[in-house]
Amino acid sequence: MVGLGYVGAVAAVALAHSGHEVLGVDVDREKVAAFQQGICPFHEPELPGLLSSGLAAGRLRFQHPQEVTVPLGEIILVAVGTPSRPYGGTDLSQVRAAIQWVRQRRPGPAVLVMKSTVPPGTGRRLVDEELAGTGLRYVANPEFLREGQAVRDWFHPDRIVIGGEDEEAIDLVKKMFAGIKAPVLVTGITSAEMIKYAANAFLATKISFINEVAGLCARVGADIDEVAYGIGLDPRIGPSFLRAGLGYGGSCFPKDVRALEFCSAVNGYNFELLRAVINVNNRQRLLPLQALRRVFGTVKGVKVALLGLTFKPGTDDLREAPALDIGRLLIEEGAEVRAYDPQVAAGNGHPLLPGEIDLRTSALEALQGVQAAVLVTEWPEFCELPWEQVVQIMVSPRLIFDGRNALDGRKLIELGFRYQGVGRGGA
């Protein structure tokens, strides 16, 4: 397994758990050292346990690429990063470096399985240009796991997509997944790549759609929770991904939607819907600032607490998290911003977090003496806060902007807070 980010680490550990012998490599020496010692360098439930048992069973090893001396094996999986370039394209340099590393090691007739999310057409080009004459057969095998429930998703996927042309290679990848019950879909390489992008883009579209509806609900006096429930009962629509709020973040949706839009543009196609999805998502991040301005006139000097920083609960990941933009916007307008997140330690700050955000060690500490609070990430502990106590420690007007519609607004108003949700009236 080349690349030990979320996908690579989970796949490596899970494959070892299924009985395969797995070698995980990564250019990040610290990460490799952590995995060697059985320490998972990021928060992912269930992963530490499987990591320890894989190491103890001797089926799982980790090495820096320069130290690898053993043969690479029958299946070489690539799960390196494919970050966005500033203009929206995809930076494939890590994929190219991984393939070059594999080629230099002159593997036998192996199957190269691409788990990284690469733009449609990439695999075809790699097969024609970089893998020709190497004996490496190529299979695209996109990954659909979610951070925070990645191990569960690995063992219980909705589907396994195998994009390839070589029957033997496809069969070997099917064997790799033996024991996992899921429909296996064999497609062309480019279709497999497209399935990954289209799936993420569709889910992002659902989120932006419900956020658009929420914007209108607020104006006509409808309630987005009731509306989302009402439309979600239609099985053609379904209830999931209809939670209105501050929009999507993370290492996947923002990057993948931008990349698909860019891929459309370079192929001479105007994918209009995606532009709207991106614009709506960007706009959602302005809601807290707009709500505060409505109440305070200006946010200059206003003390604001951000509850939650990660892009969703259950992870310690801050990549493209709405909290980063929300915090920056408030700071630029002169607010005094403090924050608390159960997974982001106070003290040394965080490389992705603006230094001006004052990180606190508990929600109550962050809320002490503030005029306004923004719920950015719906961690369960925020829903269970002792609000009777919070109303005593916050100062007037005690504005709660519920960016995830996770709180009981009516109860908060009764307690003496000023409450605003997204599309729940007033926002």
Ligand code: UGA
């Ligand atoms: C997402 C996909 O769900 C996975 O299937 C995919 O494999 C992964 O990206 C990837 O491409 O690697 P993930 O980034 O872990 O997984 O996060 P999600 O749970 O899908 O949530 C994404 C964002 O959407 C979060 O910021 C969440 O708060 C937001 N969201 C989700 C909403 O705003 N409303 C909703 O109704 C659902």
